[in-house]
Amino acid sequence: MTDYYTPGEVARRHGLSLDTLRYYEREGLLAQVERSPAGHRRYRASDVEMLDLVRCLRDTDMPIARLREFAELVRAGDHTIPQRIEVLVEHDAQLTARIAELRRRQEAIRHKIDYYRGVLAENRSDTEEEGR
Structure with a gap:
């Protein structure tokens, strides 16, 4: 069974607002976030790991467009x-x-x-x- 994290848990872990978390999703920095049967967003450990790297790169001033490019490379294999x-x-x-x-x-x-x-x-x- 896969462990899942709620948006609130992920946001707290990274010191983000829920709006910022959704922004990262919209910008393509995270893979398509899964939904529970009830339709609630839930994050896998791999999403959280990617968000760790996204935050590191963002905190060191990597532009969003470059982050998106990097995230696409990760998803490509x-x-x-x-x-x-x-x-x-x-x-x-x-x-x-x-x-x-x-x-x-x-x-x-x-x-x-x-x-x-x-x-x-x-x-x-x-x-x-x-x-x-």
């Missing part, structure tokens, strides 16, 4: 593994460049923090000298 690797390698390179850019910007911010702390320290010492 193992013969697409080389193409999936290409997509992930390209995304990894973009992510590496983005992290490097963020580190440069962080360094600029830290420099400005140090500058402002120096200004405050100088102002304090000037005020202390005036009070003597």
Whole structure:
């Protein structure tokens, strides 16, 4: 017997709203979600696993169109593994460049923090000298 998860369980696990979960379905990022005999959506473990990867890629700024392409490759079968690797390698390179850019910007911010702390320290010492 296959274990199923409700939309609420899946949404809570991933910190998503139900609307976002439905959006991912509409955008083709998840395979066609099964329905119970009563018509309720239910997710298989493979859906949840795919959603884990979708969230990881989305959280690292992969565009929805590229995510859809990747999801289609997954659904197409193992013969697409080389193409999936290409997509992930390209995304990894973009992510590496983005992290490097963020580190440069962080360094600029830290420099400005140090500058402002120096200004405050100088102002304090000037005020202390005036009070003597």
